Amino acid sequence: MRKTTTALAYALIATSVSAEPIEQRIAPCLACHGEKGQSETENTPSLGAQHAPYSLIQLFMFREKLRVVEPMNEVTKALTDDDLRLFSDFIAKMPKPEPPGENGDPARMQRGQALVQQHRCDSCHNGDLSGKENVPRIANQREDYLAKTLGEYKDNSRHGYDASMADVMAPISPEQIADLAYYIARMR
Numbered sequence: 001m002r003k004t005t006t007a008l009a010y011a012l013i014a015t016s017v018s019a020e021p022i023e024q025r026i027a028p029c030l031a032c033h034g035e036k037g038q039s040e041t042e043n044t045p046s047l048g049a050q051h052a053p054y055s056l057i058q059l060f061m062f063r064e065k066l067r068v069v070e071p072m073n074e075v076t077k078a079l080t081d082d083d084l085r086l087f088s089d090f091i092a093k094m095p096k097p098e099p100p101g102e103n104g105d106p107a108r109m110q111r112g113q114a115l116v117q118q119h120r121c122d123s124c125h126n127g128d129l130s131g132k133e134n135v136p137r138i139a140n141q142r143e144d145y146l147a148k149t150l151g152e153y154k155d156n157s158r159h160g161y162d163a164s165m166a167d168v169m170a171p172i173s174p175e176q177i178a179d180l181a182y183y184i185a186r187m188r
Contacts, residue, residue: 022090029075029087037094045145049096053134055088057161067159096130097140104186112183115176119168129184139187146181 032041037048047055061067063076063084079087103109116122116129121138125131129139138146152158154169154177172180 022086025083026087026090032071034097037091038097039142039145043144043148044142046097046141047091048094049130050091050094050137051131051133051135052085052088052092054131054136055091056084057134059084059087061161066161096137097142099140099186099188102186103188104182108179108182109186111176111179112181115172115180116183119172121168121180124164129187138184141185143181143185146184147177150177150180 029047032044033039033047034041037046039046058067059076059079060081062069062072063079065073076084121129124135125138126135129137131137131139149158150169150172151174153160153165154172156166158165169177
């Protein structure tokens with residue numbers, strides 16, 4: 001099913017005409033990333049309320065294959081700079097993701113919060129982890145995606161446009177990554 005949806009997304013974006021409204025052009029993206037800004041797809045980030053400058057940089061990196069994630073590279077390859085700006089502006093106006101219904105395990109929440117403070121995540125991502133400009137919103141992101149991404153920064157398999165995340169993640173253990181992802185996904 002996922003491969004069919006991805007293939008459909010490629011076809012729709014490849015044949016889209018810039019005259020189509022953004023709501024129609026972005027629909028294939030939202031099939032994976034969530035129609036209301038919150039992904040329900042495993043290891044796929046929620047895009048809601050992501051800052052336009054951050055989204056623009058990521059879309060550009062995908063288009064130029066500076067960041068290699070095959071579905072995203074394929075989907076963005078035909079987009080113009082104006083398209084990238086239009087998509088990133090739309091994403092910024094989507095509702096922010098909501099935390100899971102339950103509050104979470106108090107001990108894990110406390111450990112995660114302590115790690116956020118200890119490693120100063122809140123200095124770049126803001127105190128509420130809402131991000132700013134080219135720093136992503138991570139609050140209420142999918143837990144699986146957060147753990148995957150933090151692990152990739154730690155093992156240096158994810159390269160961003162800024163090496164600071166690799167430095168931040170170097171001393172953090174896999175258990176701490178799990179607690180960070182758990183806490184950040186459930187922030188209130």
